[in-house]
Amino acid sequence: MPIEIPDVVIDRLPIYARALNLLQRSGREVVSSQELGAQLGVTPAQIRKDLSYFGRFGKQGRGYSVPRLLEELRQILGLDRDWLMVLIGVGQLGRAILAYGGFAPQGFRIVGAFDADPGLVGQEINDLVIKPASELKLSLTQRPADIGIVATPAAHAQAVIDDLVGCGVKAILNYAPIAAHVPPDVHIKDIDPVLSLQSMTFYLKGQLAVAGVK
Amino acid sequence: MPIEIPDVVIDRLPIYARALNLLQRSGREVVSSQELGAQLGVTPAQIRKDLSYFGRFGKQGRGYSVPRLLEELRQILGLDRDWLMVLIGVGQLGRAILAYGGFAPQGFRIVGAFDADPGLVGQEINDLVIKPASELKLSLTQRPADIGIVATPAAHAQAVIDDLVGCGVKAILNYAPIAAHVPPDVHIKDIDPVLSLQSMTFYLKGQLAVAGVK
Numbered sequence: 001m002p003i004e005i006p007d008v009v010i011d012r013l014p015i016y017a018r019a020l021n022l023l024q025r026s027g028r029e030v031v032s033s034q035e036l037g038a039q040l041g042v043t044p045a046q047i048r049k050d051l052s053y054f055g056r057f058g059k060q061g062r063g064y065s066v067p068r069l070l071e072e073l074r075q076i077l078g079l080d081r082d083w084l085m086v087l088i089g090v091g092q093l094g095r096a097i098l099a100y101g102g103f104a105p106q107g108f109r110i111v112g113a114f115d116a117d118p119g120l121v122g123q124e125i126n127d128l129v130i131k132p133a134s135e136l137k138l139s140l141t142q143r144p145a146d147i148g149i150v151a152t153p154a155a156h157a158q159a160v161i162d163d164l165v166g167c168g169v170k171a172i173l174n175y176a177p178i179a180a181h182v183p184p185d186v187h188i189k190d191i192d193p194v195l196s197l198q199s200m201t202f203y204l205k206g207q208l209a210v211a212g213v214k
Numbered sequence: 215m216p217i218e219i220p221d222v223v224i225d226r227l228p229i230y231a232r233a234l235n236l237l238q239r240s241g242r243e244v245v246s247s248q249e250l251g252a253q254l255g256v257t258p259a260q261i262r263k264d265l266s267y268f269g270r271f272g273k274q275g276r277g278y279s280v281p282r283l284l285e286e287l288r289q290i291l292g293l294d295r296d297w298l299m300v301l302i303g304v305g306q307l308g309r310a311i312l313a314y315g316g317f318a319p320q321g322f323r324i325v326g327a328f329d330a331d332p333g334l335v336g337q338e339i340n341d342l343v344i345k346p347a348s349e350l351k352l353s354l355t356q357r358p359a360d361i362g363i364v365a366t367p368a369a370h371a372q373a374v375i376d377d378l379v380g381c382g383v384k385a386i387l388n389y390a391p392i393a394a395h396v397p398p399d400v401h402i403k404d405i406d407p408v409l410s411l412q413s414m415t416f417y418l419k420g421q422l423a424v425a426g427v428k
Contacts, residue, residue, distance in 0.1 A: 039393060
């Protein structure tokens with residue numbers, strides 16, 4: 001069944017879950033697709049269609065039960081358990097990732113950090129001792145991880161990704177600016193600020209043209 | 215005309231431009247939509263459809279001229295000029311953004327860095343002296359920027375975004391984990407690793423279920 005749900009729908013579910021979480025914390029019991037849509041910049045029809053893939057939530061004209069829909073989404077997305085992650089590349093970006101406070105409260109735990117620089121190996125950051133990159137495969141054999149975070153320079157990223165895939169890691173969060181290749185059963189998400197910037201300049205350029213600047 | 219092009223198409227153009235750039239550097243003159251698609255995990259039909267929004271590129275059966283298509287995409291996306299950016303929030307994440315080597319070669323120049331912490335103000339990082347956050351609006355009046363990068367804690371992000379919008383900034387790259395509100399003429403892209411992780415665990419969970427683990 002999951003196989004028929006478009007990726008773009010799956011990408012929106014965490015956004016719905018986050019909004020519902022905020023509503024729940026503020027004590028709200030019920031929310032309409034109109035209100036949720038207005039908060040998130042999504043049409044109410046889109047929200048209803050997205051959720052319809054997973055069954056019937058909410059009753060016509062009554063809105064959604066906040067705690068029930070949130071719980072369903074958490075189960076659908078697998079947010080009701082912990083996920084173990086390894087980080088490869090502990091440069092400036094890798095250190096910012098280790099220091100990032102947003103992962104752990106959502107159940108994403110970094111349990112291993114690896115770097116090829118002997119000067120970094122052995123250093124302790126946030127209770128993790130950095131291990132040599134050469135030990136990544138052995139380490140994953142002994143203690144499997146669900147998700148690999150790649151924060152190496154671009155030149156090394158594909159090799160690291162190949163190692164992760166070879167060790168059975170099925171999900172990769174890739175910060176390296178490469179178009180990485182993975183087998184069809186492996187999921188990869190690129191975090192690439194330059195691509196985000198480049199798709200915004202299209203609109204900036206249009207606005208300048210309208211304003212007569214260029 | 216740009217107004218009719220779906221956002222998802224615009225989001226793919228920088229990916230095409232990057233692949234063409236790599237092809238050009240390796241001396242390639244021509245590329246087919248099949249080859250480009252195979253490299254990027256996009257169907258050839260999708261590539262042809264995306265590009266058709268902007269006119270006719272390439273000849274049937276002959277593929278695309280790499281330098282010509284790249285040049286066209288650079289013009290369409292506004293990558294043939296420099297864009298000025300200001301960064302707000304110079305904590306661990308902000309410092310990683312300042313140190314990131316990927317912006318400048320693509321024409322994205324950080325020309326101002328701001329933080330609310332008096333202990334950081336006055337420090338120099340990569341030739342930029344960190345200014346007090348309270349001076350953001352004055353500074354933008356004196357020296358406008360095209361793009362604002364928000365790397366503050368979540369609690370301060372919307373106020374900073376409001377200030378940027380109030381100063382005429384029309385594009386925002388937001389690293390804070392909030393669903394920010396901006397007017398319709400302002401473009402915002404969220405860089406949020408947790409949302410990316412949460413949409414991958416949907417598939418991980420499915421694979422575990424298939425494997426009988428859960």
